[in-house]
Amino acid sequence: MRLTDKELDAIRASAREAFGPDAVVRLFGSRVYDHLRGGDIDLHFEVEEGQQDVRHAADFRWRLYDRIEEQKVDLVFAVRGRAERAIDRVAREEGVVL
8 A cells, every 4th residue: 555654644534533433434546556656545435424525525635634745635425325336336345444
């Protein structure tokens, strides 16, 4: 996994503060693989209804960038109780829970 301990801690803390302790956050995409280079940070969140909005996403980003250097971070939200999409399946199967 190509994230530093500081970045991992920042993601976990920011997710907990923005979405609550029950949110599940996964890293997926190229940053999961040590042999690849570059790439943005792709994060998949499992959240409750109403937490997938712009306000929560902005709160997460603000908290994250307060802890680490600003960089390209993509956020994908899966709402509990809704049908699973292809991107949710990929993130669940190939991603790493943080």
